[in-house]
Amino acid sequence: MDFFLQLLVNGVCVGLLYGISAMGFVMIFKSSSVLNFAHGELLALGAFFFLALITWAQIPIFAAFILTLIGCFILGFIIEKFFLRPLIGEKLIFVIMLTVGLAAMFKGLILLIWGGNLHTYPDFLPESLALKLGAIYIAPVYTATLVISIIFLVLFGLFFKQSSQGIYMRSVADNQKAALSLGVNVRRVFALSWAIAAMVASMSGIVLGIINGVNVHDLSSIGLKVFPVVILGGLDSISGAIIGGIIIGLLETFTGGYLSPSLRDVVPYIVLVFILLIKPYGLFGLVEIERV
């Protein structure tokens, strides 16, 4: 029973991580319907930026965290401005392949600068954050993750419901042409959504880096793990991303624990195919109806 409970807790923790990794992805898709294959590399960029700030530049943790978020915000802006904007209205394959190309570029760049080894952050989370419930132990990072993801969920919820920019973003996601004709600055919405997404991605990258260490290959493979998560939750639902993340996380840890560790990495994709066949728009996604 303890084994089961520990797996359950681990699964939820891992799932939360997937959830927040997926949030940035959903942000981009929601406003510009771009499928971002460079998401894993954005995670890695954020994580490495933070690493450089705290180990090379010796900046205090909190300041480094804020600087990383700001840096990635600007980076997202630049990516949208120079690479995605010329492609507005182009075919899906070009947009997908552009992000694939960007992914290769970023990965090459990170490998050139930092190499493919595993780096670790210095330990900075207080041990008092750790939770102990009977025989189950929750590491401080996971508590921090839980707190951070709840904060971000609430922030995003407020942003999309209350702020004018958030409402613009939702309107663009819903119907680009209608939004344009009502005077929404669609370009600014796209730029902003990429900037926010890159920022969120860097935040998730840092959290992932604290838990697993910072390694390009691991982080970019998490960028692909995002796909089953967002499909399960619905491509355009942020809370769906968190719930999808938790389901995929549970699925992975239980398969790893009870069936076979090697099956663990492929199970999300098998589930993905079935979801796509049964409920293509996910559990919480908006159903598109085609009329001729």
Place this chain on the structure above:
Amino acid sequence: MKKFSFHPCGNYHENYSQELNIFETDFGRVCLILFLAVLFLVAPFVLSPYMLYILNMIGISAIAAIGLNILIGFTGQISLGHGAFFGVGAYAAAILATRLGLPFYLSIPSAGIITALVGMIFGAPSGRLKGLYLTIATLAGQFIIEYVLIHWDSMTKGTMGITLPTTTIFSWEVTGDRAFFFLIFISLVLTTWFAVNIMRSKYGRAFIAIRDNDRAAEGMGIPIFKYKLLSFGISSFYAGFAGAIWAYYMVSITSEPFNLGLSVEYIAMVIIGGMGNIPGAIFGATFITLLNELLRYLTGVLMNVGFVTSTGLNMAPLREFVFGLAIVLFILLEPKGLAELWRIVRSSFRLWPFSY
């Protein structure tokens, strides 16, 4: 006797069969025949083994890229699993050759057919899904096939890999780069010929109709699911065929090369070469293969430059960076690819000295 025709100065077609001609002019036909003659009669006897190896690699990738171009460029279904299908073909040929002892002229086409069936299974979601949902489904297919190739020990021998027997035809051993050159390029010519012709047929027109507007295509009475499946089948047949030849050429295979990176490379070939253009796929395969070889050479050279070694920089990731940059630049600057560049060059020659 028929008059030898050059490029006309306007569109003088009088019926549909003229419109469907592969060669617009006899000049183009003669050029192609001359090119093929040089390729087959001169190239294998002049070039060094290394050059032949590169040519062979180009040929194999070109076969697979043509297949992917039928799916992406003509039918408009984006597949991220082409590398895995290539692997299925390689393993199918290896298993057929070692377990059943089939000769290569049977095992390579059967590997193609097996891959076509696998491709149709993974193309089945296209009945309900389209656009990016289908892309994600094929991404899942890539990972599932990769997993099966590694973990189905009894069949694929897992990470150990399979070693293929030497290929013989009429007691003549097909080994070495030159023999494979003929095998690969005869296959390439045949598959290109097949692809060009299928695109002129009812099937090709149906594919293009589905790409341009699937709802309109269905409204006009084209059973789109059937044709999408067929397109998946043909495209995976090409991948499997190329993979099977590759397996024979490499002699021993492991599951390592058939990853997502390979699938991305094939899509890059299709995009850089030019979507919806059969010769474009060959251009793209040539470009990517040469780029890979050039970057491998360059990084090797850079490693030995004193300055780089002293700073301890590892130049290998430069390959990945330049590869990504090439894709991004082509998409941003010339989305129609090398085929379009080739057309521009040709027409500026044709219109010389009044080119604009």
